[in-house]
Structure formats: structure tokens, C-alpha cells
Amino acid sequence: MSKDIFEKCNDFKNMLRAFLLNDAEMSNINSSLDLTKEEDLDYLAYDFYVGGGPINNGGPTMTSENGKHYYQFSTNDYLGLSQNKDIHDFSVEFMRKYTIGSPMGSRLLSGSIPLHRQFEAEIAEFKKTEECLTFSTGANAMLGAVACLADKEDLLILDQLAHASLNCGAKISGAEIKRFKHNDLNELEDILKKSDSKKGKLIVIDGVYSMTGDIAPLKEICDLKDKYGGRLFMDDAHGNGVLGINGGGLAELEGLEERIDVQAGTFSKAFGSNGGFIAANRNVIEFIGFWAPTLMFTKAPSALTTAVNMKALEIIKSGYRLRKKLYENTSYLQNKLLSMGFDLGDTCTPISPITFSGHIAIYLCHELRNNYGIWVSPVVYPAIPLGKSVIRVISTILHTKEHMDYFCESLCEAYNKV
Ligand code: PMP
Numbered sequence: 174m175s176k177d178i179f180e181k182c183n184d185f186k187n188m189l190r191a192f193l194l195n196d197a198e199m200s201n202i203n204s205s206l207d208l209t210k211e212e213d214l215d216y217l218a219y220d221f222y223v224g225g226g227p228i229n230n231g232g233p234t235m236t237s238e239n240g241k242h243y244y245q246f247s248t249n250d251y252l253g254l255s256q257n258k259d260i261h262d263f264s265v266e267f268m269r270k271y272t273i274g275s276p277m278g279s280r281l282l283s284g285s286i287p288l289h290r291q292f293e294a295e296i297a298e299f300k301k302t303e304e305c306l307t308f309s310t311g312a313n314a315m316l317g318a319v320a321c322l323a324d325k326e327d328l329l330i331l332d333q334l335a336h337a338s339l340n341c342g343a344k345i346s347g348a349e350i351k352r353f354k355h356n357d358l359n360e361l362e363d364i365l366k367k368s369d370s371k372k373g374k375l376i377v378i379d380g381v382y383s384m385t386g387d388i389a390p391l392k393e394i395c396d397l398k399d400k401y402g403g404r405l406f407m408d409d410a411h412g413n414g415v416l417g418i419n420g421g422g423l424a425e426l427e428g429l430e431e432r433i434d435v436q437a438g439t440f441s442k443a444f445g446s447n448g449g450f451i452a453a454n455r456n457v458i459e460f461i462g463f464w465a466p467t468l469m470f471t472k473a474p475s476a477l478t479t480a481v482n483m484k485a486l487e488i489i490k491s492g493y494r495l496r497k498k499l500y501e502n503t504s505y506l507q508n509k510l511l512s513m514g515f516d517l518g519d520t521c522t523p524i525s526p527i528t529f530s531g532h533i534a535i536y537l538c539h540e541l542r543n544n545y546g547i548w549v550s551p552v553v554y555p556a557i558p559l560g561k562s563v564i565r566v567i568s569t570i571l572h573t574k575e576h577m578d579y580f581c582e583s584l585c586e587a588y589n590k591v
Contacts, residue, residue, distance in 0.1 A: 186214055192554070193532055204536040204591050205543070217535070231255030231445065233572045235548060243548040244576055246566045251415050251523055252488070252495045253571040254445030260484050264477060271476045280462070284473030292483050296450050299421060299486060300438075301430040304458035307450045307482075308467060309474045311439025312338035314449030315408050316345070317465030318437065319377060322406070322457075323348035327373040330364050332356065332389070334382050336408055337556075343377065345466075355382070358393050365401035374401070380409030380423035381416070384557055384565065386520030388412070388423055395432040406435040411524060413489075414443025420489040420496065440478070444485040447478045495570055499523055502568045502577070509581045510566075525566040526552075527584070534562035536591045537584070545583040 181188075193208050207213050229235055232253060235245045254260060278284035289307060297305040308314035319342030323329050327348040331339060334355045343350050349372070353360035361376070368374055376398050378389045389407070398405045409422040417425030422438065424430045435457065440448040451461055462468060488495075503523040510517060516528045529537075534551035541547040552563040566580070 186211075189217070190214055193535075202533070202536055202591055204540060206536055206539045230548070233569065233576050241546070243542070243546050244579065245548040246568070246572070246576075246580055247548060247550050248569075249411065249442035249567055250445050250569050250571075251443045251499055251567070252445065252492060253569055254443065254485050254488060256571065257445065257485075257488065260445070260481055260488075263484055264481050267477060267480050273475070273477065275476045276473055278473065279469060279471060280473045281469050286473075286476060286479075288476055288479050288483075289473065292479050292486075293450070295483065295486055297452055299419075299490065300424070300436045300452040301421070302436060302452040303454045305450050305452040306458050306462050306465075306468065307448055307474050307479065308465075309448060309471060311408075311410055311437075311441055311449030312341075313467035313471065314437055314439070314451050315339050316342040317467030318435065318451045318461050319343055319375075319406065320345040320466060321461060321464035322346070322435070323373070323375055325349075326371075327375065328368050329375050329377055330361065330368075330403070331377045332379065332382075334379065334385065335377050336379055336383060336410065339377050339379075339406075339408055348375075355385070356387070356390055358390060358397065361394065362397055362401075365397060365403060368401070370402075374398075374403035375406055376403050377406045378408070379411070380407050381411035381522050381524070383411055383524065384552060384563065385518050385526055386522045386524030387518070388416075388521060391423055391427050391429050391433075395429055399432075404434040405432070406437065407433050408437045410437075410439040410442055410449075411522065413438040414485075414492070415496065415499065415522065418493060420492055440482045440485070443489060444482055446481050446485060448474045448482055498570045499568065502570060502572055505574060506566070506568045506572070506577045506581070509577065510584075513581060513585050515584075523568045525568065527564045527566060529562050529564075530560065532562045533588075533591060534564045537587050538564060540587040540591060541583060545587065547580055547583055549580075 230245055230248055231250050235243050276284045276286045293305040293307055315338035319339055323346040325347040329343045329348045329350050331352050332355055333352045351364045353364055381388050412422035414420045416422050424433050424436055435453045437451050440446045507517060507525055517525050518528055538549050538551045541549055549564050552565050557563055
């Protein structure tokens with residue numbers, strides 16, 4: 174009999190069980206969730222992660238399909254723009270003129286509309302680059318751009334924690350791939366020093382790291398790429414709208430816009446919507462526009478999301494007060510968690526990764542969801558290294574002190590129970 178390609182799917186739950194039971198702390202856990210039982214494993218594999226989700230999860234509260242209300246701390250709606258009334262009213266009005274499907278077609282065929290170009294010019298100005306291209310998701314922007322910028326003659330050098338979409342693009346590109354330890358400048362320099370000078374080199378980093386909340390040592394990385402003649406690609410999905418006086422991200426915060434060769438981002442975080450972008454000089458953008466598989470072979474971003482993202486950009490550019498509030502809330506939450514003894518690693522942004530050894534985060538999230546009406550999600554391998562689990566908590570401007578107090582106290586109580 175020939176091997177069935179679906180064998181891994183049929184075996185998935187056994188793999189999941191083996192992986193979870195490997196955790197030494199399993200035996201001491203006090204939880205209504207018993208992962209040795211088939212039905213609990215089923216619940217974890219499907220309902221907990223994929224199904225049973227909320228209807229509207231922007232803002233600090235949400236309602237699930239069964240009408241249950243939760244406080245939530247797990248979306249990246251940093252500035253609360255997914256709930257912004259002006260944007261909401263504008264989008265309802267906009268939809269009176271357009272259909273949900275417009276424009277039909279991919280950007281290269283019939284799908285480009287003047288609104289795309291207008292928005293792209295605004296983003297290019299915002300990021301202080303010559304040109305910009307928008308994509309239907311952030312992951313499409315990252316994956317497509319990295320996949321086409323490098324080929325088998327080139328070397329891609331990625332931070333070990335660079336986002337999965339960048340790693341997927343790197344794999345597809347066919348280029349040689351090397352990874353340096355997270356934010357380790359010595360390892361990066363070593364790779365650059367030993368690299369073949371005949372190969373084109375692209376360093377690929379995040380600005381703000383999504384699972385750790387820390388930032389890249391940008392100036393030093395720029396110095397290294399100049400010293401060794403490489404280029405730099407920065408995905409600042411979590412920095413755009415959040416860092417810098419005008420919300421221009423890590424590049425603006427550090428005044429380094431001109432030294433970054435490719436600046437990328439999403440509209441699914443601070444913009445509160447959907448989509449992604451790549452900003453760079455004209456030649457690079459024209460090349461990506463022609464070769465990125467995730468632009469050429471997929472439908473153009475919708476007119477509605479493009480118009481909504483333009484509105485969000487206006488708010489972000491003048492949103493100094495919103496960012497100030499975001500940082501006040503972040504300090505309040507992080508100081509409280511730290512004072513309770515929780516480990517937040519090196520975060521310096523509104524991403525608070527509460528880190529545990531073993532898989533405790535799974536049980537804690539289950540407990541918080543079922544007994545405290547709090548929706549947070551556990552992060553486990555492969556999103557983070559084996560042996561740890563994280564509850565990634567995101568503060569937004571819409572969380573009040575009462576929400577944050579309730580969360581911290583509930584987490585503490587649940588932690589003492591499991
Ligand atoms: N880059 C980073 C750093 C991200 O965190 C994300 C979202 N998880 C993406 C890219 C992809 O963005 P999107 O959700 O818009 O596809």
C-alpha cells in the first residue's frame with residue numbers, strides 16, 4: 174500500500190497529546206481540563222483555538238455566539254480604531270456607493286483603482302519612502318515581497334523571531350537562509366562577515382516582535398548592513414501607529430526611515446482593519462508589483478478596506494494623544510503584572526507576553542475563559558520555543574483601569590488554583 178498523505182492529519186491528535194503530556198507539570202495541574210481525555214483534547218484542538226469564537230471582538234469586551242460576555246485582552250486593536258464611530262459611519266456610507274466585491278480582479282488585471290494609488294501615495298509619504306504597494310493582508314505583503322526579492326543566488330538573513338510570513342516568503346524564494354539569535358548583533362555580524370560577496374544579502378527583521386514585545390536594535394543593524402553591503406527589510410506590523418510622534422513606527426521613533434531599504438506593515442493592528450503594505454524606492458516597488466505572487470495571483474484589496482484604511486491613517490497621523498493614552502494604559506497594566514511577580518521578558522511596547530514554564534498558559538486561559546469571563550489565548554510551540562507557554566496580553570486605549578485590575582486579580586487567583 175502506498176503511503177497516505179493524510180496520515181499526519183489522522184495522527185494529529187495523538188501528536189498533540191504526546192506533545193502536551195511531555196510536560197512535566199501536567200501531573201500537578203489542577204484544572205477541569207483533562208488533556209488525557211479524548212473529548213478535552215478535541216475541545217482544545219478545535220473549539221478552544223478555532224471554533225466558539227467571539228462575534229465582535231474589537232474593544233475591551235466581546236460577546237460570543239452563545240451570548241456570553243467576556244473582557245478581552247488579545248487583539249491588536251491598539252488605538253481602538255476597529256470600534257471608531259466615525260470610521261464605522263463612514264464605511265456604512267461608503268458601501269451605499271460600492272459593492273462589497275469591488276474592485277473585482279487582481280491588481281495586474283482589472284483590479285487597480287485610483288483609490289489604491291491615492292492611498293499608496295499617502296502611505297509612502299507616511300513612511301518617508303518613494304513608493305508603496307498595498308496588499309489584501311499583511312501576511313501576503315510580507316510573504317510575497319520576501320519571496321520575490323531574493324532568489325537562489327541570494328542570501329536571506331533572518332532574526333530567529335522574525336514573523337512566520339517572512340519565513341514562509343524566505344522558503345519560497347529559494348535563496349540560502351541563515352538565522353541569527355534574536356537581536357544578537359554579534360551573530361548577525363558573523364553571518365555577514367562570512368557571507369559570499371557574490372551573493373545579494375537581505376537582512377529581514379521585525380520592528381516590534383509580536384511574541385516578545387521588544388524592538389530591534391535598528392541603528393546597529395543599519396550600521397552592519399552598510400558595513401557589509403546588504404539591504405534591510407523591516408516588518409513593523411506592531412510599530413506602525415503605535416511608535417513615533419506621528420505613529421510612523423520604529424523607523425520614525427529612531428529617525429532612521431532613510432536607512433531602511435524596505436518598510437512593511439499591516440492594517441490589521443493599529444489601523445483596526447485589514448490589509449498590508451510594502452514601502453520602498455520606486456524600482457523596488459515596481460519589481461514587487463510585477464513579481465510578488467501574493468499580489469499578482471490574488472484579488473486586489475477591496476475599495477471599502479482601502480477607504481477605511483485611509484480614514485484610519487488620518488487619525489493615526491494626528492493621534493499623539495491616543496498613543497499617550499495607550500502608553501499610560503500599558504504602563505499601568507505592566508507595572509501591576511510585574512508587581513504580582515509575573516515575567517514579561519523584555520517588552521517595551523503594549524504587547525505583554527506573560528511567560529510560564531510548561532503549558533500552564535493553556536490551563537490558565539481555559540480557567541479565565543470559563544470561570545472569570547476573560548478571553549485571552551495561550552501561545553505555545555511552534556509560535557514560541559518548546560518548554561514555555563505565554564499568555565500574550567495586549568493593552569489598548571479602550572481598556573479601563575477597572576478592566577486591567579480585574580484581569581490581573583483574576584489571573585493571580587487562577588494561577589494560584591491550577
Ligand atoms: N507581521 C507581523 C509581525 C504580524 O504580527 C502579523 C500578524 N500576526 C503579520 C505580519 C500578518 O499580518 P496580517 O494579519 O495583516 O496578515
